[in-house]
Amino acid sequence: MPFGRAPAMIAADQALPGRDTPLEVATTHHVTSRPIVPPWPERHELIAFGMGCFWGAERLYWSLEGVWTTFVGYAGGFTPNPTYPEVCTGRTGHAEVAVVVYDPAVIGLDQLFAPFWENHDPTQVNRQGNDVGTQYRSIVLTTTDEQAAAAVASREHYQRKLADHGFGQVATTVEPLDGLFWAETEHQQYLAKNPGGYCNHGFCQVAY
DSSP states (O other): OOTTOOOOOOOGGGSOOOOSSOOOOOOBOTTTOOBSSSOOOTTOEEEEEEESSHHHHHHTTTTSTTEEEEEEEEESSSOSSOOHHHHHTTOSOOEEEEEEEEOTTTSOHHHHHHHHHHTSOTTSSSEETTEESGGGOEEEEESSHHHHHHHHHHHHHHHHHHHHTTOOOOOOEEEEOOOEEEOOGGGTTHHHHOTTSOOOOSOOSOOO
């Protein structure tokens, strides 16, 4: 695929069929030893961030106060229970996402949005750096109306910051989370298991 050419999102009728059975995944967080599968503690909420490769994205969140657990998965597409190789073909429609389960009484949404905006380039379409494909698109997937409204407001705020510094148009979409599939165990908390592993996340443009 030519470098810099953003592939197009597939249509639902072009997606891989997937499978009826979920992938078998370890249920315990490698770093915190907390569960990465529901049920979640009472009054906790879930939100998902797609910002390129999900390995580095997850690491940004698991140590934040008020974040109860994190995991990585596939969302925003069509194929049920996809595998990593299937997602990498671009034919599932899914994005790689870092999923955050948090206590809104302890950590605010702006504290979750800040590492998202600051640690990837939201002006890139269907890629992050050398990672090219719709699975690497910039996306926020929400589970409540409050999250959705806050995410849109946050995007508008960061767009103004980018424009003030001469950067381009934000390509990030905000969508309801409709279907979430856990990634394979080897990808969960990958950079804790592989400290020298690939990660292209870091401060990118301007502070949130």
